[in-house]
Amino acid sequence: MKGRSGLLRRRSRTLTPTGRVLRLRRRITVLFALTSAVGLITMAVLAVHSDGTRWREQLDQSMNGDISWAIGLLETDSEGRLVTSVLVDTMGTSCPPLSVLLTGPRGSGDKEEGLRVAVAPRKPCLTVTSGVVQDAAKAAVRAGDARAFDRRTTKGEPVRVFAMPFYPPDAAAGEHAQGALVTMADASGQRADHRRLAWMVTGGCAVLVLLSAGVGHVLSGRAIRPALTVLGQQEAFLADVAHDLRTPAASLRTLSETGLRGEADRAEVLRRTLRLAEGMGSLVDGLLTRARLMSGTAAITRQPLRLDQLVEAVVEDTETEGHRVEVRVEETVVVADPGLVRRAVGNLLGNALAHGHAPGEPADVRVTVTKDGAVTVDDAGPGLPPEVAGALFERFRSGSGSTGLGLSIASWVAHAHGGSLTAESGEPREGGAGGAGGGARFVLRLPTGG
Template sequence: MNTSAVARLQRLRWLLTLLFTVMNAIGLVAFAWLVLREDTSQSEQRMDGELRRVTSTVTRLIQFDGTLRTGLVDGDPLNRQCPQFAVLPGSGKEFEGYLSAKACVTVDPAVLGGLVGQSARSGSLINGYIRGQNGEWLRAGVEPFLADSGQYIGAVVAITDAGPEQSRHDRLVWMVVGGCLLLVLVVAVSGYLLAGRALRPAAAALEQQEVLLAETAHDLRTPVAALRALAETALRNPAERTELLPRTVRLAARMGSIIDGLLVRARLAAGVEQLDRQPIQLDQLVGAVVQETPKAEARVTLTTAPTTVLADPNLVQRAIGNLLDNAIRYGRIPGSEAIVHITVAGGRVTVADHGPGIDAAKAEENFDRFSSSGGSSGLGLSIVRWVAQAHGGTLTVYNAREGGAIFELSLPVVDA
């Protein structure tokens, strides 16, 4: 596969992963922010509700007719519980302030006085955070009350420790942040896998393109070299041009056939075309291929039994031609003619030669770039395997005991 194309696909995969992760991370951050904000609001509502319960009760129990009367407050259980409270004048010294019996937190009186004055002047409830004298966060609730004259002269302020709620909220923050980080990691891994799956067809297409180009170069190398040799011979020996012309035409026709076959394979692999499956007489097709194949310096024997297979006749003819051509070219001992035996029976085509054989240990592993001991690059044989696999068949290769390579092409048989 082209290195630059692979690098671009890999960069695209990382880019898609990044976009997928960032988009989901933004959504998670927004969701986490909403969850934490809602938890903060509910936490404040819980504290304010408790403070409101104290201030509203105390304002009903106190009276002011020139003198602050707190007798009912003294006997109420709220006076000895948390949250603590205080009854303070809004401004001036209309009355002495009153503090609840139980002190739960320590607060600067000046801070409380400021809150009470603000509430008394505005005549409204006030809730907010203040700092305790030890630096801790406290929640205060202030409710003003009226004198008999109908004027706001003071307020009841209740105070509670916000630490427990803050600790609970902090734990939730860590849980949400940790959960978001974990989800972002899961999303990133999932995005990487999904991007790889989405780009897999493109990677496969690039790989098929490289294989197709390599097979084209392999199949055309020999006829192109022969065509060039014929042309150079004709240029040097004008008297032989008439004899060389038919051979040139045959080579050109062979090159055209090779190109057509490769284009068909490329179109089938791309899904542009479908296999033209039909019942064919395999023995007759192989016999026709043997008869049409030039067999100079080769002796080919054919043994057949009637057998019908379901296949694309053009592709099967190409595959048989490749096997026979490979056996004739490379299945011979140097200096002697090629001897090839072909057997057709039961949906199988067996092509055996008397050459140097093959490296059986590496045959299956490197079949797409096959190397024989006779020096063949053997890349054209990958087309044979592809034809077999496209039809649901197999291509097997092994050595004969007496020497030579054996190729066995198996295709689905039509039931009688």
Template sequence: MLNATTRIRRLRRRLTVLFTLTSTAGLIGLTLYAAHLNNSLWRGQLDDELHRRTSRATALLVYDPGERLVFDGLIEDDVDSNCPALTVLAQQANGPVPVRRPRRPCAKVADKDLVAIARRATADVRQPVAATVTDQAGRQVRLYAEAFPNADFSATGGAVVVADDMSADIAGHRQVVLLLAIACAAFAGLSALAGHMLSGRAMRPALAALAQQEAFLADAAHDLRTPLATLRALTEGALHDDASRGEALSRAARLAARTGDIVDDLLTRARLAAGVTPVRREPLRLDQLVESILDDTPTAGHRIRVTAQPVVVTADPTLLRRAVANLLDNALTHGHQPGAPADVEITLTADGTIAIDDDGPGIDPALAGELFDRYHSGGHSTGLGLSIAAWIAHAHGGSLTVGPSARGGARFVLRV
């Protein structure tokens, strides 16, 4: 079974592919529409120009007294320029027959194609007709035909057909289509990159929450394994040994209390990491906070001295209490020589600084920078207490530092 992180990353890839496919489909649709629109535009413009030529030519055609077509008007007008090539077909008994051809045609169209479109134009004199054919050079040519009346306007006299080479227009259209295809591919690539970035940004909170959850579970498994195993061993031993039952119950109570503290530390760290524990700032008497912590802390033969003056700070009472209590617990647990009670001194200054000195073995300077990391401790503990104290100090815009004490042990300084 895939783990949650792998499933989220796979979901990100699927979202990226879906976003890319959707964007690409839209881009392809727009590209096809733009190509079709361009094709329709240039063909429409070409037909409009050819229609102008045929209309002008039919207006310039006249008959002499013998009812023969006279082309003087065509020769004098630019309608008879080389391109588009203009051909006049007169209506005969067997159909339209070319009676005037272009002098230097730009498109060499076969007579059968000219006659075919002229037949269509003379069969329906109401509107011109158009067609696309291939000339003798293999090029695509646009034909446009319009009928004209006979001398007495009693019937159709024939048709004027203009032909224009479409090679340049087709080449231009293909170039436009190529540019549109390149632009479509480029935008599809950009959409894929944007989709990957957006899906990554959307998945980032989920990955962060998952990482925090996994870290919390790892912390809980790591920190609770030893006390729970010891508690189980004590209770199993007490079941089989009545003489040690009292001592076992006493140790079990202490372990249960310690386990509760570990759970509190784990929950506090998880809430701080997830940002669900807001820093509720309010004015408070720091000296009174320290005194209340001392009242709730069992000394067990240890000595604690306080040098304080009334100090008001703006901080979260619950979080700050947790930080100071963790520092004091660390001093009572590790800040003394083996077999000797701890001698701890707490000093409060007017700027809201709390200094806790002990007379223990002190801190190795090489480990001072790592002491506030998770799982780092100078003794048999989880190391969460100091890391939580450091996090709380940073959440208040302050700091927690450690160094040698004048009393020979360690000196922790908390600033808020």
């Protein structure tokens, strides 16, 4: 049971949306690296094979010229016997080693039967076993054409063995060869160069595969970044919903239970329930607006807008009973979305009315609109501590126990229009509830139409 629960926990972790996206990134990186590796390895194999073929062909061409010249030095006497004295006296057979092997008499049933060495070097510069020479000659006689092989000397050094058949001067078409000449060349230098090239190509492939894996990792990270952003926004939205609705939902449940038990006046319960429902509706609306702003799906309709008239309308529509709100405006035109700006200004005013006063005292709020497109909301509350002002526009940071969602939305609206929202301590005002503290000042700046 313990092992099964651990397996289920591991599966649940891998099945989270973020985990799936990250797993997809790893798979894309591996696939990118494997694709690059297959291509690079294929090219490397072709390059190494081509180099091996090239140096073998060079040696074969050189030995083919030597043997062709040597065959031209072979003579036949009046009785049809091979004479090799001119070859031995003219060319020499020690370096490169040159061996002449003869087949059995004509008409023999087996072309290879009776192959014997007619000429062999006495002190060859390269020594191989007699079997290597015999095998090379047999292969050339059997094929009726030149043959080359990679072999090793008796000391273990690499050599290239080359054999070519020769025919009598009066040989008819299809007649078997009279014998074969076998020579060899030292291949240690060529093999060393070939091995060096192979290591260089292998190392280069390894570096390029690692580089391609890194590039694939970076590119896949950029590719999945929007998905991770959306997932992060979704998780933040769900966290906001869970955090913000938990308290009013619990309060609504408590009120319902109280009403059912008859422990409170039914009318009062209904009034409190209505206020909670309105607050939850406003909260949900704010959460949806914030989610649209964060995801970039909120359509911003920019148009010339009388900012002073909009602010006056927002103040008139806001419930300010028991509070004092002073409005000072100048005729100002900005280019912005009326709905979003109305929400931002309403959130700033609502924040000042809710938190810009001492407990039990009415709020004293001043709203100012200037021609440079700035809306300033001053309250007479306790002010803003420096450590709070920097993080005030983050969610869950109002400094007074609420979610701070309204200020967060106002900040998003400002930045979406290319403007800004700042918070600072206000200046002391006479008769203000904040006394020497001066309260808080929020300044929303929007681009003007000029």
